[in-house]
Amino acid sequence: MAIGGHISTQSRQINDIGPVATVGRERGARGRRAATTAALLAATVTAALAAGCTGGGAPGDDGRGTARQSEPATSSSAIGSSVLAVKLDNAAPARPHTGVDAADVVYVEQVEGGLSRLMAVYATRLPKEVGPVRSARESDLELLRQFDRPTLAFSGAQKKLLPLIDRAPLRAETPRSASDAFFRGGGKPAPHNLYLRPERIVPETPGPAALTTGFRYGSAPAGGTAATSQTVRYPAARFTFTWSDSRDRWLVGMDGAPATTADGKRMAAATVVVQHVKVRESAFRDFLGNNTPYTETVGSGKAEVLRDGRAWDVNWKRAEATEGTAFTTADGTPVNFAKGQVWVVYTKAS
Numbered sequence: 001m002a003i004g005g006h007i008s009t010q011s012r013q014i015n016d017i018g019p020v021a022t023v024g025r026e027r028g029a030r031g032r033r034a035a036t037t038a039a040l041l042a043a044t045v046t047a048a049l050a051a052g053c054t055g056g057g058a059p060g061d062d063g064r065g066t067a068r069q070s071e072p073a074t075s076s077s078a079i080g081s082s083v084l085a086v087k088l089d090n091a092a093p094a095r096p097h098t099g100v101d102a103a104d105v106v107y108v109e110q111v112e113g114g115l116s117r118l119m120a121v122y123a124t125r126l127p128k129e130v131g132p133v134r135s136a137r138e139s140d141l142e143l144l145r146q147f148d149r150p151t152l153a154f155s156g157a158q159k160k161l162l163p164l165i166d167r168a169p170l171r172a173e174t175p176r177s178a179s180d181a182f183f184r185g186g187g188k189p190a191p192h193n194l195y196l197r198p199e200r201i202v203p204e205t206p207g208p209a210a211l212t213t214g215f216r217y218g219s220a221p222a223g224g225t226a227a228t229s230q231t232v233r234y235p236a237a238r239f240t241f242t243w244s245d246s247r248d249r250w251l252v253g254m255d256g257a258p259a260t261t262a263d264g265k266r267m268a269a270a271t272v273v274v275q276h277v278k279v280r281e282s283a284f285r286d287f288l289g290n291n292t293p294y295t296e297t298v299g300s301g302k303a304e305v306l307r308d309g310r311a312w313d314v315n316w317k318r319a320e321a322t323e324g325t326a327f328t329t330a331d332g333t334p335v336n337f338a339k340g341q342v343w344v345v346y347t348k349a350s
Helices: 039-052 138-144 159-167
Strands: 084-089 105-110 116-122 151-153 171-173 182-184 194-196 229-234 237-244 249-254 271-285 291-296 299-307 310-318 326-328 342-348
Touching: 084 138, 105 138, 105 291, 138 159, 138 271, 138 291, 229 271
Parallel strands: 084 151, 105 342, 151 171, 271 342
Antiparallel strands: 084 116, 105 116, 182 194, 229 237, 237 249, 271 291, 271 299, 299 310, 310 326
8 A cells, every 4th residue: 555655565764762871850749738717716727627637748859869758649739631641661572561552642752772662641541550661752842842731751861851851841750759650560671660550640530631732533534545554664663553444443563563462452543643754863862872863743744644444645733842733634624533542653754
């Protein structure tokens, strides 16, 4: 199957991002102050407060590596209406993944060493566990600006990147900032065995309104080309999406094998977007000296949208980092996605 000379069996080579040192920080919780009442009721109110009120947020990381205590479920900083984004390992030893099937959107990003990383975004469902969790990258900060102060869960980041994460309009959570939310498990070797319990940091499901991605859902656009599969290649990884009539989904394959979750379910997407973007060098390098590519998700370009066993050549545009991404046909008609999980695979524009 060929779509505009780009889809089907044609491969695309892109750069990737490798491991970095795991260093965590967090943002301190806000305390609470109780209001006093009239003198006549002072004794009664004081007794009630003593019996029924809890303390304020726990202390944060002091910058010297002191881990904070986890925040209570009722902490004001723990409850919000924005999405939870989890940075996921995608090296072979990290598979199968846990909790990815509950994500609303799965982003596939370029990383060093020819490998890939995933970012799973949750708004309508929060799985019991997610993982394996790995480190953040500079590109993640631009990608997440489309959401209103999202929570980013990750294992840490390169030391020089930490100040940028601290200044970003997001809530960063790592094993150091929320030790009770992360755990080692899954029968895999470190560092591929770090998992997150989402309810420990986002106790309330954000809801569909938090998905400010710019994506539209509804009936398929006119036209398109019949498609059975799409493969995107990175130097040391590849993704194949194969249409299943029986499941009405695109079945996900990684490195030539079916991609499944830890409970044996086949990963499947209702819509797949292969988005051609600019990939440039960043100011960061991994511990081997490899440059960390920066994937630019603000701008415009070409993409292929796969849904319902068909594929469309489309245009994409994201004018500002705080905006979502619009996908349109050649005549400017907005492109609707199928209801269900969306995979967005970023690939280097030729």
